[in-house]
Amino acid sequence: MPQSFRLENIGLINRNKKLSFKFNGKTYFGYEGDTLASALIANGVHLIGRSFKYHRPRGFFGAGVDEPYAIVQLYRNGETEPNIKATEQELFEGLEAKSVNCWPSVNFDVGAINNFLKIFLPAGFYYKTFMWPKSFWYKIYEPFIRKAAGLGVASIEHDKERYEHKYEYCDLLIAGSGPSGLASAYAAAKNGARVILAEDKSRFGGTLLTSEVNIGNKSGKEWADGIISELKEMPNVTVKNRSQVFGYYDHNMLVMSERISDHLPETKKFHPKQRLWYIRAKEVLISSGSIERPIVFGNNDTPGVMLSSAAKEYLKVYGVLVGKNPLIFTNNDSGYETAIEFKKNGIESVILDTRKNPQSEIVEEAKNLGIKIKFSYVVVAAQGYKKVKSADIAKISDDKEQLGVIENIKCDCICVSGFWTPTIHLASQSGNKTKFNEDIDAFVPGVSKQNEKTLGAANGVYTLDETLKSSLEIGHKLSKKITKSDNKISFPNVVEKKSTVHDKFWCVPLPKGKSYKRFLDFQNDVAVSDVEIALKEGYRSIEHVKRYTTLGMATDQGKTSNLNGLQLVSKIENKVVPNVGHTTFRPPYTPVSIGAIVGREVGKHSKPTRKSPMHLWHEKNNAIFVDAGVWLRPRYYKQGNENLFEASKREAKNVRTNVGVCDVTTLGKIDIKGPDAAELLNRVYTNAWLKLPVGKARYGVMLREDGIVMDDGTTTRISENHYHMTTTTAQAANVLSHLEYYLQLVWPELNVNVVSTTEQWAGAAIAGPKSRDLLQKLFPNNDVSKEGLPFMGFMEGDLFGVKARIFRISFSGELAYEVNVESDNGNFMWEKIMELGQEFKIQPYGTEALSTLRIEMGHVAGSELDGRTIPYDNSLEGLLSKKKDFIGKRSLTRAAFTAIDRQKVVGVVPLDKKTSIPEGSHLVKDSNAPLPNPKLGYISASCWSVEYDNPFSLAILKDGKNMIGEKLFVMSPLKNKVIPVEIVSSHYVDPKGERVRS
Amino acid sequence: MLHIKCPHCGMRSQNEFSYGGDASVKRPELGKEISDEEWNNFVYNRKSLRGKHWELWQHLSGCRQWIKVERDTATHEIFKTLKANEEIS
């Protein structure tokens, strides 16, 4: 198929490389250097989608980031991505794209019926219509809206691409490589500053690529190319194309998304698809340019109506004609530049200028070229459904209120220019309070908030000469401040045509008897009439008008619609635009893919995975693992066809009858040293610590200042001024910070140091009646007898040449020990335990058996110490010293904490001794009481007691102390269970604690 | 993301720190008789200031030191940082 809208001798594309691509299933050709948009227009394709609300036909409106219409679903290398702007997507061989918002096809769209409905979905339609009846929402309204709306379909496949994050520092970050960006970057770089220059597009140069100017003896583009190639060679400069600085955050941190592979058929090996840069810049120069704004007229959303600057860009950059019979509609000189460019390429256009008699070099040139110009003329309405076929035009009175006789003029596109709107998003995001510039009828940045300066067109400066001069000046000044060098460069003289003032005209009045839709927001289908309704209904704040009408809320963030919306509100409200104010600009400036935001932190990389030194052994021995914080711990060791329940029962039973071994490496460990170590422990723990002898361990509970239990664990006195503290796996990091807080800020006079040693030690708990026999075999050179190593004793041992720490502590209620060796020896220790344990029928046990053992002993753990309970609730009140003060003690006198019916931990057994009790269930007095049934307590932990062979649970129960022997009901509405239970002591097994001391 | 000057390590990114609340709060001395009101003020009652505020941060993924930071809660501007043992001026 010939590219009938492609010119031969103009453009920056590579005509030696032809590329084939598919759009809506049909194959086309384009060239390397095309965007999907330019390639489609070259092939005469102007219908690209349907609008969001009314499903009206959509073509192209812009040529870049401001595009509101041309959003496609992209297919690349077996993956699909929605919300891709055809104007930004570079063409590659084999590209496939489809229209969105149309069903069943872009040419015949069922949703377009919305367009003909009488109600015509006015502002607030969704709020008003879909509110009732309530039951209709899920079944009827939502599926309908979902099918009809949307900007494409998200992939449900796992994204195979890689996205990376990069952190960078620089002296100057310059966003945008147009004339102001290049001039300031060059000046700063030559002065020794570390510069990052970011360009959103693939080509550097911004407007220099399309404007007819000279700098010295070079064209604008030649000059830009020269500067860029020089900058690229400089070691202090990073130049990035395809990189959008989309967010300006606190303390001069900006985020930029770099598209590394999106323009290629597939991502190169070892390359990411996109990279997100977090850039901390000393100074930021915003050279983001300006975006042409439309003039509002009837049916101004018809395909073929587009920005005049876009028409020029398609012509000069891509060699593509947006039409062969163009009508130019302008209120300023920019439209003339487009007409002149058409003329130079043999295309005759007609200019409608809203101004009466403008005088400037550009207007003069157009006249001299013989271009037909109609002054004081406007487009009243575009005609044509899927493409512009003609335009209704009319003369307009000097006060811009009265239209003359309507004439119809044939044309195949309407290129509109309503003057230029500075791109102030980044400046506004930095906190800059923008101000209204009357001359250009738009907002520009005000006083700098962070270290940001806005240059050139983004600051409302529209002449090249002034832009280059001021940008050079600022680049030099800021770099001098940082580098202290004073190497100043200069640029050759600029030759540019002078333009004259624009006409502050933005909306064509409706002719009598006509009700054309005049669109403000092209992506969200917000028309002038919608804003009028919103104001009539009482919405005043521009933020409210925005939300009610969805004006400016689409993915283009109102880049082309904001100002015209404000003009309308100000006109109706009879306020000046600055008093209406604009809505807040928020990052991102353009849509950023979720993959780039997430980066490498996906799946297993989303958090670190910690494994104990014995992990491989567990793996080899059929361990089924469970996440415990960031650790992986064996939950149980599967034998044969066992399930979790059977395996954990077997493992727990073996501990109670023989001996078991459990990997407890994950326990938090803190090394505490210093002459005041005992004093610190005495203040941090609730019980007494000053008299703990060397070689003994003690169980301790620590509170927060509000009296809530923070953590528990044992601490051992290794030597005179040296203690080894253990914490729960979950609280390890918090306890360390807690100790550091008190040592550094509250009691700096204490001479103590604390450091985490969690990963320095591998730990094994050896538990069961035969554990001492095994221990003696493991440590033949040590006396681990009942007398040699009594309950809560500690000694250093010799494990066949490996130094070990042996603690006689128990979490299972059985005679038990914990052996620690340096991590590197962990596996040796474990294998030795398993080898020598054979004769005692040792079995490893996982966290599930560990839980069973502690629950039936009534040992509280994380599920009871849940940040809501005090020592009394956990039956730990015996550990509260009366003689000394400690962290949180004062809070325990609060009335609620001393109430006589205060909650307390109890045991729960089902009356039938069979039904398992779900954790989290509620305890109630009467299962048939009317709802809400008063809740007396909740089940904190459940197990199958291996000692009694029936279910057993722990619960936190109101007035638990006096409830032993009561019959209550466990209710779990989630599991639809009501279980009659008896309340028993939480110490279900060995209540006197004889076994641990045996 | 804030940029915080740790008095021990220099300028570091916010994600190396954790927030620790109002730095002007003084813990009552241990063992001292104290009214419920005083204790409640210490444990619970905090001003939610708009504007300059001295607060605690811990340089968790750095030197692990607790530091004092004077920050504007509305603009995030940071005026001054101090070591734990330096008094707020």
Ligand SMILES: [Zn+2]
């Ligand atoms: Zn530090």
